[in-house]
Amino acid sequence: MADTAYDPNNVFGKILRGEMPAHKVYEDEHVLAFMDVMPQGEGHTLVIPKAPSRGLLDAEPETLATLMRGVQTVARGVKAAFAADGLTIFQFNEAAGGQTVFHLHVHVIPRKDGVPLKRHEGGMADPAVLAAHAERIRAALAS
Template identity: 80%
Template sequence: MTTDSPAPRAPYDPDNIFARILRGEIPAHRVYEDEATLAFMDVMPQGEGHTLVIPKAPARGLLDADPASLAALMASVQRVARAVKAAFAADGLTIFQYNEPAGGQTVFHLHVHIVPRRDGVPLKRHEGGMADPALLAQHAARIRAALEAGEG
């Protein structure tokens, strides 16, 4: 008798794009950073102000994360989400996180998406193309201003 077991997950890749952003090898429109996390604009936004928050500690996904790192990540997600909502005068927020290819994950460094939402406006497709860097810079500045104003 044989048992089917799931294929083992690949290990964390220290050369993934988010690890490279953390090391400063790839530019990003940063909006918030502390000792444990970094938040920056998604270059393929699903809506105006789409922001990503990642832990600095290596973790492929939610199930791999150290609990202390995960707690710091969620505190930053909450802080940044408040600022994003204020900066874009959003009616609400969509916050999501994917794990493994079957779950929709395409970058294998734990990350949380924050997308400000307006009533009746659907999300754009994530693979809809890269946003204009100047627009991303403006959006990042709006979020940083909201954080500085205590909105986060």
């Protein structure tokens, strides 16, 4: 089980502690949402629980419930901010399942008809673009 234990020094743990920067869009007592630095589409946002959870299988049921409430809130803001036709919501578990950061997180990506997702390994986005996208989402959530 050692390889599946939660490591608090993962990048999202560091973001939660303020040790690494992030373009934040939403926060409450249970979750934090911020821009994905390797977006698969404009407005690609991550929602993470503040509770230490490696993935879906080790998270407490209460953590999952508050996480999904946060995902729904953020998804509404993301959809509005980018006038999206729809949303892609996904979550990976363990390396074989595609997980690369071992802190539970949900991807929220606004989608336009006919526009494919980019590869996640496509490189880091321009920080100024991420900041502008974060501002659009925060404004949508405030209205």
